[in-house]
Amino acid sequence: MSDEAEAATEGRPERWRRDAWDIEPDSTTGVIIREAFYGTRRFDDFERHCGISPSVLSARLRDLVADGILEKTRYRAPGTRGRDEYRLTDKGRALLPILIALNNWAERWIVPDGASTLSLLHRDCGSPVRTAVTCASGHDITAPSEVLAAPGPGARPASASD
């Protein structure tokens, strides 16, 4: 039996794996990611736009680079000093559906008046962007009740008493 399973059946686990929620391990990472989607790339701009202390920002950016969400590159325009830039990687850009889902939710349940902090538009047609839920077989899913949620193989196994 794996350690994981053992931990599940005995005392407290260290903490069940949190997975994707971990992209937001603190209260600043999300702000930085969103800002990156706006197109912000420079340390200074992140600092001003996000209102995050340089020390904290430095640490968060380092973490995000370590996690492969952002990429630090040296950009040098001709005749100017080089500049460091933080740009979203493919992995980082892949977070967009999450951002969209978050935004859709907030627009519906938090600020239904359209005063969302994030505007997401289809570049080609200008329409707002949203997420739709489907299954791999192609069916559209409209209600949460159509989805069966269960702990996956990476989570604590369901105990026999569940």
Place this chain on the structure above:
Amino acid sequence: MSDEAEAATEGRPERWRRDAWDIEPDSTTGVIIREAFYGTRRFDDFERHCGISPSVLSARLRDLVADGILEKTRYRAPGTRGRDEYRLTDKGRALLPILIALNNWAERWIVPDGASTLSLLHRDCGSPVRTAVTCASGHDITAPSEVLAAPGPGARPASASD
């Protein structure tokens, strides 16, 4: 000029509004929400399954109820003592697309081996569930580059120098 705009042009704001990211203000709320989607409803089960201290769990559940994500109801099976239950509200269930998007992302970029902690299946056909991005005009969006992200009206206004 609004306070918000003023804060944007002057010194540091208290903190730019964080919106939907705020559903995960700490490291435990997400775990609880996910657990609720598994079908967990009782305090005791949340405590054991999530590995969260009762004091913290109590506070988080209270917050989630206050936010309208969970609903506390007294459930009484015939012949038994009444039980408190925490159940997802419509607002809470509406978080599902976010969970799916998070899970999709994690499966692709974190645990591509299928050992995800969360299994989400279409109840009718058993296929895994995923999110798709579309625009309000009905176009499918396949690449992040097709989406234009900008601060919305609820965010700090873009400064003139942006």
Place this chain on the structure above:
DNA sequence: CAGTATCCCAAGCGATACTG
């Protein structure tokens, strides 16, 4: 401009003990 280092404070958390 792009950070790093230090200091101090506030919040989050687990452990534990206790109550209805």
Place this chain on the structure above:
DNA sequence: CAGTATCGCTTGGGATACTG
């Protein structure tokens, strides 16, 4: 069973000063 109260630890974060 379903919590609440208290404690002390640890982490995160803003302010500030400093470096390449």
